[in-house]
Amino acid sequence: METKLYSELKQQFTDYLVDKKMRRTEERYTILKHISEIEGHFDMVSLHEQLDTNNFHVSLATLYNNVDHFIQAGLVVRHHISPQIVQYELRIHAETHQHLVCTHCGDVREIRNKTLRADIKNLKLRRFTPEYASLYIYGICSKCTFRIRQEKRKSN
Numbered sequence: 001m002e003t004k005l006y007s008e009l010k011q012q013f014t015d016y017l018v019d020k021k022m023r024r025t026e027e028r029y030t031i032l033k034h035i036s037e038i039e040g041h042f043d044m045v046s047l048h049e050q051l052d053t054n055n056f057h058v059s060l061a062t063l064y065n066n067v068d069h070f071i072q073a074g075l076v077v078r079h080h081i082s083p084q085i086v087q088y089e090l091r092i093h094a095e096t097h098q099h100l101v102c103t104h105c106g107d108v109r110e111i112r113n114k115t116l117r118a119d120i121k122n123l124k125l126r127r128f129t130p131e132y133a134s135l136y137i138y139g140i141c142s143k144c145t146f147r148i149r150q151e152k153r154k155s156n
Helices: 004-019 026-036 044-053 060-072 114-121 142-155
Strands: 076-080 086-090 098-102 108-111 136-139
Touching: 004 026, 004 060, 026 044, 026 060, 026 086, 044 060, 044 086, 060 076
Parallel strands: 098 136
Antiparallel strands: 076 086, 098 108
C-alpha cells in the first residue's frame, strides 16, 4: 500500500517527467519509493546496498542519474557535508532541521530549533525567492574535544 508521502512525491515527480518529456519507468518510481521510506540522510553506496538487499538491482550510475532527476524535481536535497562526504535526503525532511558537522571526525548531528527555522523562513531577501534552506554549523563535537584534551594531557 502506498503511503501518503510517496503518493505526493510520485505525483510531483510524474509532473516533472511529463514537463521534461521523459519516460515514466517503474525503475524510477521504485527508487523513489525506496527513498521515500528512508527517515534521514543516505548516501549512494548505502542506497545501492539497500536496493540490492531488496532484490532490486540497478547500477550506481542509474542511481546517480535518477537521484539527479529527483533533485531537479525538488524532491531530494544534496548535502555537501565536506569535500569527501555527500549525503542526500528528502527535501521535506531537510526543511525541519539544521546540521552540526564535526570537522575532526566528520560526524553529523541534526538539531531541531523552531526559532532558528522561523528566523530563516522570515528573512526578507531582495530579488530572491527562497525555496528551502539548509544550515551547516561546523565545529568540534564533544567526543573529539574530550579526546583532544586527553591527548594533550598525556603529551604533557
